[in-house]
Amino acid sequence: MDQHPVTLQRLLEICQPPSTREKVLQNAQYLCRERPVRYAKRVKLFQRLPYIVNINPHINSAYQVYYQNFEESKQFPMVKSLSDEHKFIKMLARQSKSLKDIMPQIARGFYECRRYFGNDDRCRFLDQLIKMRIGLRLITSQHLALYDQFQAFSNGDSEHSREGNRYQGIVDNQLWLANSVQVCAQGVQAMCDMSFGDSPSFTIDGQTDIVFRYIPSHLDYMLTELLKNAFHASLKMAENTQSEIPPVLITISKGDGKVAVRIRDRGGGIPSRIHNRVFDYSFTTFGRNSTDGPREETPDATDGTTSMANQNMVSGLGFGLPMTKIYAEYFGGTLNIISLEGYGCDVFLELPSIKVDRTPTIQI
Amino acid sequence: MGSAQSRRSLQQKFYENRILDRFTAQEPKKVSLRQLVLFGRQLTEEKLLASANYVRSELPVRLAHRISDFQFLPYIAGTNPHLKTVYDLYWRAFDEFRRFPVVRTLDDNRRFCDNVKKNLLEHSQVIPQLGMGVSECADLVAPDEIDRFMNQMLISRISRRTLAEQHIALSEQFDEDLRQHLNLLPSESFAKLAKAPPGFTTQHIGIVCADCNVAQLVHECALHAAGMYEEAFHLPPGSAPQVLVEGHTDATLMCIPAHFSYIVHELLKNSMSHVMERFAARLETTGAAESESAGDPAFPPIRVTICASHTDIVVRVSDQSGGISPQVLPYIWSFTHPLKAKRLHNFHSVHRMEARMDEGDAAVSPLVAFGFGLPMSRIYANYWGGNVNVHSLPGHGVDAYVQLPRLGNAVENISSRRYLVSADT
Numbered sequence: 001m002d003q004h005p006v007t008l009q010r011l012l013e014i015c016q017p018p019s020t021r022e023k024v025l026q027n028a029q030y031l032c033r034e035r036p037v038r039y040a041k042r043v044k045l046f047q048r049l050p051y052i053v054n055i056n057p058h059i060n061s062a063y064q065v066y067y068q069n070f071e072e073s074k075q076f077p078m079v080k081s082l083s084d085e086h087k088f089i090k091m092l093a094r095q096s097k098s099l100k101d102i103m104p105q106i107a108r109g110f111y112e113c114r115r116y117f118g119n120d121d122r123c124r125f126l127d128q129l130i131k132m133r134i135g136l137r138l139i140t141s142q143h144l145a146l147y148d149q150f151q152a153f154s155n156g157d158s159e160h161s162r163e164g165n166r167y168q169g170i171v172d173n174q175l176w177l178a179n180s181v182q183v184c185a186q187g188v189q190a191m192c193d194m195s196f197g198d199s200p201s202f203t204i205d206g207q208t209d210i211v212f213r214y215i216p217s218h219l220d221y222m223l224t225e226l227l228k229n230a231f232h233a234s235l236k237m238a239e240n241t242q243s244e245i246p247p248v249l250i251t252i253s254k255g256d257g258k259v260a261v262r263i264r265d266r267g268g269g270i271p272s273r274i275h276n277r278v279f280d281y282s283f284t285t286f287g288r289n290s291t292d293g294p295r296e297e298t299p300d301a302t303d304g305t306t307s308m309a310n311q312n313m314v315s316g317l318g319f320g321l322p323m324t325k326i327y328a329e330y331f332g333g334t335l336n337i338i339s340l341e342g343y344g345c346d347v348f349l350e351l352p353s354i355k356v357d358r359t360p361t362i363q364i
Numbered sequence: 365m366g367s368a369q370s371r372r373s374l375q376q377k378f379y380e381n382r383i384l385d386r387f388t389a390q391e392p393k394k395v396s397l398r399q400l401v402l403f404g405r406q407l408t409e410e411k412l413l414a415s416a417n418y419v420r421s422e423l424p425v426r427l428a429h430r431i432s433d434f435q436f437l438p439y440i441a442g443t444n445p446h447l448k449t450v451y452d453l454y455w456r457a458f459d460e461f462r463r464f465p466v467v468r469t470l471d472d473n474r475r476f477c478d479n480v481k482k483n484l485l486e487h488s489q490v491i492p493q494l495g496m497g498v499s500e501c502a503d504l505v506a507p508d509e510i511d512r513f514m515n516q517m518l519i520s521r522i523s524r525r526t527l528a529e530q531h532i533a534l535s536e537q538f539d540e541d542l543r544q545h546l547n548l549l550p551s552e553s554f555a556k557l558a559k560a561p562p563g564f565t566t567q568h569i570g571i572v573c574a575d576c577n578v579a580q581l582v583h584e585c586a587l588h589a590a591g592m593y594e595e596a597f598h599l600p601p602g603s604a605p606q607v608l609v610e611g612h613t614d615a616t617l618m619c620i621p622a623h624f625s626y627i628v629h630e631l632l633k634n635s636m637s638h639v640m641e642r643f644a645a646r647l648e649t650t651g652a653a654e655s656e657s658a659g660d661p662a663f664p665p666i667r668v669t670i671c672a673s674h675t676d677i678v679v680r681v682s683d684q685s686g687g688i689s690p691q692v693l694p695y696i697w698s699f700t701h702p703l704k705a706k707r708l709h710n711f712h713s714v715h716r717m718e719a720r721m722d723e724g725d726a727a728v729s730p731l732v733a734f735g736f737g738l739p740m741s742r743i744y745a746n747y748w749g750g751n752v753n754v755h756s757l758p759g760h761g762v763d764a765y766v767q768l769p770r771l772g773n774a775v776e777n778i779s780s781r782r783y784l785v786s787a788d789t
Contacts, residue, residue: 206760255759256690262757269673336755338765340678343611343671346763348755 008331008354011364014142015169019150021082027143028079028088038136039070045128053117058109062102069095089147092140099133107319110281119280123322126281130326135364138170138215145169171354172216177252177259178208180216184223185250188231200234200245200265202227206252212259212353218327219351222335225320226263226347233267233345240268246344257355258333263347270339278337279322381435387428387462391780393418395527397572397618397748397772404534404569409470409560412538416467416476419531423524424462427454429780430520433513441505446497450490457483470539471558477535480528490521495736498699507700511739514699516779518743523778526571526620526747533570541566573621574772578670578677579613581621585629586668593636605639605663605683607632615672618772623744627752630737631681631764635666638685638762676750677768684761693756697739741766749774 014027046054046063053059072091079088106129110122146169166173185202192199230248238245246266253260270278321337328335333351340346403411434442434451441447460479467473494517498510542560586607593604643663664684671678688696742752750768757763 206757251757251760253687253757253760255687258758260757260760262760262763269671272673272675338753338755338763340669340671340680340765341676342673343669343678346680346755348757350758 008364011138011142012168012171012354015146015149015167015171017149017153019146019153021150021154024085024146024150025079025081027146028085031139031143032073032076032078032088034139035136036070036074038132039066039073042066042129042132043070045125045132049125050116053109053113056109056113058105058112060109062106062109065098065102069098085147089144092144096137096140103319107281119277123280126319126322127326130323131330134327134330138364142169170215170217171213173213174211175214175216175219177210177212177219177261178204180219181223181250181252181261184220185227185248188224188227191228192231192235196235198235198245200231200238200248202248202250204250204252207254208252210252210254210259212254212351214331214351214354218330222324222327222349223261225324226349228320230263230265230267230345230347234265235267237267237344258350258352260351261349263349264344266344269341269344270337272339272341275339275341278339279325281319281322383462384428384431384458387425387458388432388780390425390428392426392429392523392776392778393422394776394778396775397620400530400572401569401574401618401772404572405567407534407538407566407568408564409538412470412534413467413473415531415534416473419480419527420461420464420467420476422527424458426520426524426778427458427461430517431455431458433516437513438505441497441501444497444501446493446500450493450497453487453490457487469558470560473535474539477532480532484525484528487521491518491736494518495699502700507698510700511698514739515743518740519747520778522623522744522747523776526623530570530572534568537568537570538566541568571620571622572618574618575616576619576621576624578615578617578672578679579609581625582607582609582628582668582670582679585625585632589629589632589636592633593640597640603662605636606665607668608665609668609670611670611680612672613670615670615677617672617677617768617770619748619768623747624768627741627744627766628679628681630741631752631766632666632668634737634764635681635683635685635762639663639666639683642684642686672770675770677770679766681764681766682761687758687760688754688756688762690758696754697742699736699739746777749777 014023043063043066046059046066049059054063072095076088076091077084079085106126110117145167149169181204185204189199189202227248234246234248237243249264251262251264253262325335328349328351331352331354333349335350336348338346338348403415431451431454434447434454437447442451460483464476464479465472467476494514498514501510539557542557542564545561545564546557548557586609590604590607591601593599594601640663667680667682669680669682671680738752738754745752745766745768748769750766752767753765755763755765
């Protein structure tokens with residue numbers, strides 16, 4: 001069975017006010033049909049893995065979770081009324097929770113299977129998995145937002161509906177870029193302070209009043225990942241050379257229908273021997289000292305924050321960069337990293353302002 | 365092309381090509397910068413003559429490969445008069461060098477050098493001719509093929525000129541030292557210089573610099589570019605955008621300064637002209653003199669950062685020119701985009717072009733922009749194993765990156781002919 005991809009246009013239309021009961025039920029029905037199909041695809045992805053890989057306990061338990069979710073959503077009765085909808089929402093929340101820490105689990109499983117499943121295969125698998133994950137979370141989150149909107153509307157919550165013009169579900173029509181950068185950078189500074197006792201300063205210049213239309217959680221995730229890399233490298237550089245921590249310079253610009261963020265650090269750059277693999281899914285620690293396996297950040301795709309267990313990790317390569325790239329390219333943006341070995345890195349993140357008329361063919 | 369006679373002579377050329385085939389069957393003997401430096405450190409008469417014979421036998425091989433590239437162009441392109449001019453020039457040079465007798469004495473070498481210098485001069489029209497030819501063929505041959513053809517032509521051209529110029533520089537320096545050693549006046553006859561005394565050595569490395577200081581080179585290029593624009597637009601000195609150099613300002617590398625300068629100069633020219641264009645209004649409203657006295661530069665500065673690792677140098681040129689528009693961006697490395705074809709016609713007004721930094725004030729005014737600068741810069745970089753890359757920040761500016769190996773270990777990056785022919789046909 002083929003999934004019915006929803007276009008970006010549809011996604012945005014769903015949350016256009018007014019949020020009526022019909023809209024909510026219709027969308028719920030769409031999801032009822034759609035979710036099992038999407039889960040099925042993921043289950044298939046696991047089933048195509050080599051036998052030895054899929055019987056690894058971590059991989060296998062991830063597989064079981066997907067399978068269970070598939071069964072559950074397949075068997076869920078079609079939503080016909082608001083009370084069905086309440087139950088549906090509860091199931092969505094429950095399934096979302098079950099998948100919260102699945103990425104580190106899969107990472108650990110692949111780490112243990114690295115002898116049986118090489119880099120290219122792993123990258124291909126993970127690219128597909130992550131894209132599917134983003135897609136499903138998008139339509140789920142949008143539905144949850146629609147439900148919230150409807151609740152607020154039917155409760156006569158006027159404040160909520162005033163905000164309705166700015167937000168279309170999880171899409172913010174007037175996302176203030178410089179502010180997101182500021183908040184994320186401060187967050188990463190706090191992380192560094194906690195882990196290392198110090199943090200680099202940063203500056204933001206360029207066109208700092210730009211607003212555009214994007215999904216805040218995606219933007220925050222990407223910015224946080226990239227800033228973590230820049231800050232971490234700067235700290236390491238200062239440590240190695242016994243000198244002041246070089247500041248990180250961020251420039252914002254807008255032109256030709258896109259916005260761009262350039263993050264410049266003086267953290268010494270990426271050594272040329274690993275430069276080609278910077279977007280591969282690698283492991284930050286190879287369990288040299290412990291049997292704990294890799295330390296990975298868990299991106300919770302719905303709100304961009306890392307789960308509590310991993311919040312104080314500021315790591316270098318791992319899953320962060322390749323995932324950021326997928327997020328960047330999801331709506332047609334680009335991510336480029338220029339390494340100036342011995343000096344630092346320039347990272348260019350370009351994102352389109354989500355325009356419905358220009359992106360009719362983007363399917364989720 | 366009508367007469368039977370001219371048709372016969374054209375067909376004759378097909379059979380003459382056997383001679384060429386013998387040379388295209390040979391692979392070029394590539395050198396590295398390090399080898400050139402080591403060679404020049406202990407230069408004896410014997411070594412100088414060996415260098416002459418290396419150049420004498422290498423040039424026809426490399427020319428042969430490129431002549432054969434012409435021959436594989438679609439017939440219609442091969443008959444373009446400009447391309448034909450270059451083709452004929454190359455063929456004559458090939459013939460001349462392959463017939464040149466072995467160099468056995470210093471006198472032979474001087475004759476050989478004169479010959480090479482004459483050829484270099486004659487061939488300085490090659491780039492404009494190629495430019496015109498290529499623009500006229502833009503709709504007859506696929507752009508990819510033209511770009512590949514031009515890249516191969518130009519990189520080979522750089523390689524031949526480099527070998528030639530290096531040998532000439534070594535010869536001239538050798539003669540100069542010999543003259544001093546024998547206490548000869550400049551007017552005294554060459555006869556006394558026919559043979560060097562036994563054991564005479566000198567130390568020269570010609571056009572190569574073993575420890576070129578990057579920051580200094582950038583400063584020189586910046587001064588030159590600023591001077592050019594100030595003169596062209598009749599601006600007072602100091603009004604062109606400032607170039608600030610930061611990073612590893614002590615870094616040095618082994619390179620041919622003329623090549624490196626060309627690249628840096630092109631990038632600075634691009635940055636300067638686009639920054640001035642973007643903020644042109646500032647010049648008119650405030651007036652350059654006024655803004656100078658206020659201590660406030662009219663233009664945001666261009667920042668050049670030098671980044672040195674053990675093996676490479678990267679020079680980043682960062683400007684606030686507003687970025688590269690999406691219409692132009694996909695074609696900045698091409699020789700043939702239609703937008704450029706218009707500008708390539710400018711070649712008609714230029715007869716000589718050697719693609720050197722110091723050409724700016726001679727034949728070509730910067731107002732005549734050819735659109736060749738970026739692809740040419742990349743070719744110079746690629747020649748020794750480096751690269752040039754550009755990143756645009758839309759609405760803000762451009763970051764250009766030149767990467768060059770530092771240690772001079774890389775061997776010349778030239779290719780032989782695309783289609784290899786088996787020897788027994």
